[in-house]
Amino acid sequence: MIRVQGLQKGFGAQPVLRGVDLDIATGEIMVVIGRSGGGKSVLLKHLIGLLRPDAGTVTVDGTEITRLRSRDLDRVRERYGVVFQGGALFDSMSVFDNVAFPLREKRARLASTDVRARVEQRLDQVGLADMGHKNPAEISGGMRKRVAIARALVTEPEIVFFDEPTTGLDPILVNTIHHLIVELHRKVRFTAVMVSHEIPEIFEIADRVAMLHDGVIVEVGAPDAVRASANPVVQHFIRGDVEAVSADSRR
């Protein structure tokens, strides 16, 4: 279980997170929604230990990670898989080597035949079985995202973080990637924390949805409960009411 309590973070004089409280249960798909630039990725970076908060805590299965030394933090991270917004594939390596990289580095005892088998299995699961030899620059944006998902899952992590995995993709690819995540989640049963603003598609795949607005979580619950929320901020966001959302932010 991941527990976020009173998380605050500012950059210069600009507060981004102003006291985030959120519990993420083991094995669920939690989707954090909210406006672009609203601090969703900053929240995610605290969960994976890339940022240290000004105040508040992040606890992963009882271990408070915000004040851990890097060596201890690495032990927690070994249970993680992360899909970055742009994929963050290593452009000096082929698709195959990108997916094999975490295994080669972190599972040094694994025989090369096992590495190959696992990588091929993951590439097959994301529908890129014959793309291993390509360079990341030679494949499309959607394929890069799928390679990033394969790389994040190849070590069979317990917790997978997705930072806007479908941003900039066409609706068909958005659905493809969402279904891929659900399918892999069903097979592997990892805890998934996803940052997204794909409304309404995201309601189909989430177990629970949390809305981050102006640095605090304003609503959290099952997709239907969030959709039916009486909170006007949530309703304005779901309906894509530009003026009302801007007015909400000003308030």
Next chain:
Amino acid sequence: MFPTSTHEMWPLPLRPVAALGRLSLEVVEALGRFGLFLLQAIRYTLTPPFKVGRLIDRIHFIGFRSLTIVVLTGAFTGMVLGLQIFLTLSRFGSEAYLGPAVALSLIRELGPVLCAVFVTGLAGSALTAEIGIMKITEQIDALQVMALSPMRYLVVPALVAGVITFPLMVSIFDVVGIFGGYLVGVELLGLSPGTYFGEMQTFVDWSDLMTGYWKALSFGLIVPWVCAYKGFNCGHGAEGVARATTQAVVLASVLILVWDYFLGSVLP
């Protein structure tokens, strides 16, 4: 009561003083970060696991790919030295000393310095750009969340490769330069080959070679250190990477000259 935050406004007459103080603190902080970066890299260099594959890749990146430019610039540096020193020595009737003059200039000074500056422009700038692009495309974050140290993976191999390859490249630069001087002095201007090489053996001794190698070793540390640091601390987007690359080349070149003067004055 004096303002305690940088956001509070100082009285007008004190603002330049406040700005100077802020600038001084920023410079000291930046120098501290710069120094700590090297100390951290050295700590990772001395502790396992060692990334041998990455080291070989970096030796290829810094050393092998710079060979053409090292040979080319070495040859022309030697030829220019041969011509200019010959013309100067001929005024005093001392052309016989062309060999040692070319060799000493190259081995003690020009070999390490010019080689380091050219390699900075070629491999150092590429190193900054590579690390900078990895930073802005979250590849460094990806390494971190895989519980892999970017320092161990990206900086340490470059530093060790610099320390290994710079003395070798300087050796090649010196040898090619001496033959460049030979080409001009002996083949074009008519000095005897025996005089060119014979006098060299008389005047160039071991301490001259060691001076050059100490310089090469230290430049081999300075160039990857500066270039990796600038890549790691680049700003946002393509502009941030471009600025970091320029700053890395300028800072590394200045440090090479400053350190060269320092070593030149303390080494025999």
